[in-house]
Structure formats: C-alpha cells, structure tokens
Amino acid sequence: MADATDTKGAPLPPIRELTHARIPTAVGAFQLRLYANDVDEKEHLALVAGDIGDGESVLVRVHSECFTGEVVGSLRCDCGPQLARAIDLIAGEGRGVIVYLRQEGRGIGLADKLRAYNLQDEGLDTVDANLALGHGADDRDYTLAAAILHALGVRSVRLLTNNPAKVASLQANGLDVVERVPMGRFETAENAGYLRAKVERMGHLGGEGDRQGLPDA
Numbered sequence: 001m002a003d004a005t006d007t008k009g010a011p012l013p014p015i016r017e018l019t020h021a022r023i024p025t026a027v028g029a030f031q032l033r034l035y036a037n038d039v040d041e042k043e044h045l046a047l048v049a050g051d052i053g054d055g056e057s058v059l060v061r062v063h064s065e066c067f068t069g070e071v072v073g074s075l076r077c078d079c080g081p082q083l084a085r086a087i088d089l090i091a092g093e094g095r096g097v098i099v100y101l102r103q104e105g106r107g108i109g110l111a112d113k114l115r116a117y118n119l120q121d122e123g124l125d126t127v128d129a130n131l132a133l134g135h136g137a138d139d140r141d142y143t144l145a146a147a148i149l150h151a152l153g154v155r156s157v158r159l160l161t162n163n164p165a166k167v168a169s170l171q172a173n174g175l176d177v178v179e180r181v182p183m184g185r186f187e188t189a190e191n192a193g194y195l196r197a198k199v200e201r202m203g204h205l206g207g208e209g210d211r212q213g214l215p216d217a
C-alpha cells in the first residue's frame with residue numbers, strides 16, 4: 001500500500017471549499033462541504049460524519065452522481081441503494097466521508113447516458129453503448145476525490161467500493177487504502193445485465209464471493 005506522503009505522478013489539483021453546513025438525516029448528522037476547482041468547473045461535495053481526527057482508517061465512499069438512480073429511483077442501476085448504504089454505514093460508525101463527484105453516467109453526462117439507455121434497450125450492454133456514443137467504457141476520474149480527501153485531513157481509508165479502479169486511483173494519488181469494504185450487491189430484474197457487465201467487462205468485484213462483507217438488503 002502506498003505511503004500517504006508518496007504522491008506519485010502529478011500533484012493534486014487545487015480545490016477551494018466554498019461553504020459548508022450541518023445536514024441532519026434520519027441516520028445521523030453530517031457536515032456537507034462544497035468545493036470549487038479549476039479542472040471541470042463543477043461543484044463536488046463531501047458529506048462528512050464526525051471528527052476525522054488523525055485521518056487514519058477513515059471509512060470512505062467515493063460516489064459519482066446518478067440523477068436517474070438517486071433522485072428518480074431508476075432500477076436500471078444500483079447507485080441509489082449504494083449511496084443509501086454508504087450513508088447508513090458511515091453514520092453508524094460516527095466517522096467517515098462520502099465524496100460525491102458530479103460525473104453523471106460514468107462521466108458521459110445525463111444526455112448521453114439517456115441515449116446509452118436507448119441503445120441498451122436495443123440490445124447493447126452498458127459498455128458497448130458508451131463506446132457507440134464515442135465515449136470510453138468509463139470516463140470517470142477520481143483525482144478530485146483524492147484532493148478533497150487530502151483537504152479534509154484524511155490520510156488512510158477503508159474504501160466502500162466494488163470497483164478496483166477507485167482503489168488504484170486513490171492510491172496513485174497518495175491515499176493509503178488500508179481496506180476495501182465491499183458494497184454488497186443490489187440486483188433487480190432491471191439491473192441484472194448492467195451489474196453483470198460491470199463485473200465481466202469493467203473488472204468490478206461483486207460476484208457471489210464478494211457478498212460476504214455486507215449483507216444484501
């Protein structure tokens with residue numbers, strides 16, 4: 001695992017905290033912090049529970065925005081249940097961070113995400129649909145998440161994810177990932193093909209062997 005001071009590659013892009021506010025929820029209280037940056041001119045967020053303290057072994061979720069899954073409750077993906085589970089777990093622990101990145105649709109934006117859904121209804125899987133629209137299989141970037149975590153004083157993380165690319169990206173950006181905590185599997189009839197493509201074509205974990213870390217619910 002990388003040492004927290006070993007920032008390989010380019011230095012992290014600067015970010016600026018614009019403001020923060022207390023956000024009480026049914027499962028616990030958070031501070032919501034809003035950040036500006038010069039890379040993509042979007043306002044990324046951190047939902048922080050408790051005191052980060054020494055910054056070691058902090059429970060962290062790096063989550064990418066999904067309007068359809070989180071706001072509308074679409075069953076095409078598993079983003080809504082994943083975010084709810086992360087909020088529950090971090091509130092339950094009383095300390096942790098959800099970094100919320102505004103990169104809808106694995107980074108392709110809402111319009112092309114909806115176009116990709118139409119291609120999927122014609123038979124393409126999620127990867128081929130994105131490729132057909134001229135995007136990569138996954139256009140997400142986690143560099144700004146690393147910058148936000150550094151700004152919060154986080155040094156090492158227990159990362160809530162099924163996605164090895166997130167682990168690799170945070171480590172490449174100087175955060176020590178001391179543990180990967182599986183997110184569980186949130187399968188429905190509508191998203192089964194999507195979840196299969198994530199495992200088979202994008203290297204996500206989340207098969208049967210990955211169910212042990214967290215109960216399905």
Ligand SMILES: [Zn+2]
Nearest residue numbers: 066069077079
């Ligand atoms: Zn989603």
